[in-house]
Amino acid sequence: MMKKIKYSLILACSITLCSCFNGPTSQVRLIDNPTANEIKLVIDGKDVVIPANSKIKYTFEYGKHNLAYNNESFDIVVKPVKFDGTGIINPTQSNYMLHTFIYATDNTSDETFDKLYEKTLNKVDVIIDGEQVQIELPVKVVNDFFIEDEDNRWDYSIDEKIPDEISEKLNKNQSYQARKIKMYRESEYLKFLKEDWLEEEDEVSFPNKPKKLSEINQYVFPKLDLESITCNEGKKYLQDTLDKWQQLFTLTGSDFASKYEELGGYDGMHALLDSKKLCPTDKDPEQTYSKAISPLDQALTKGRDIYFFIVK
Secondary structure (H helix, E strand, O other): OEEEEOOOOOOOOOOEEOOOOOOOOEEEEEEEEOOOOOEEEEEOOEEEEEOOOEEEEEEEEOEEEEEEEOOEEEEEEEOOOOEEOOEEEOOOOOOEEEEEEEEEOOOOOHHHHHHHHHHHOEEEEEEEOOEEEEEEEOEEEEOOOEEEOOOOOOOEOOOOOOOOEEOOOOOOOOOOEEEEEEEEEHHHHHHHHHHHOOOOOOOEEOOOOOOOHHHOOOOEOOOOOHHHOOOHHHHHHHHHHHHHHHHHOOOEHHHHHHHHHHHOOHHHHHHHHHHHHHOOOOOOOOOHHHHHHHHHHHHHHHOOOOOEEEEO
């Protein structure tokens, strides 16, 4: 058994295999409201009310949806992924804390532990008694509208308790350490800090500046500059491809899932890269076609395991 020691933070990716065609046609997402007031999110014209300090699960069918909050809105496209993951929709853009705990066997040396601990520290802005200061804590603060474990890994979510001990199969007398990340709402994290890190009488909070929905740039489906392409074959291919994307955005559920692979899945990504052959150097010496498709290639690669694009 290994006992928990209250330190550290690390980021990674968590993956579980997911089917695209014969599997899910929708995605369930947790929508959390950690504030003291009831909030209303409007999804596809339907009011979704979330009471204060509570959460709901919402099922998004694959395809295009409209999300509105505080008289602002944007469109998202929910899509299949190659590897499964999880995430939280955070309409209030409140702070969430990813704090790392180190579990270590009793025979772990102080030197080994200290090295692990130092790697987990981040400089974090904190407001203490009205003054903003920067301190080192084993935590990462996130307040995005969409908090995805593809970019922010955690082992224990907001309502899961971090265990005092974990079990691993080890050789006799083997020294072993493990890092586990617990996600906290800010109010819960402040209580945790006052147990071990801060003085009880300190007034503490973390800075927070929510963005307008129009300013959110997470996972945005790119706009491509067709006019910059001097290779006609490439321009025509890309225009046809973008038309197919627009057609795809009109589909839902299994229809969307079955067509997505052709454009955004493995087949679609390779077809896009192969299309560079339409514009060899003698036809496109400035590589205008390659430059034009680069944002789409990057978005598909980075978004392979993200369940949605924001469409502006």
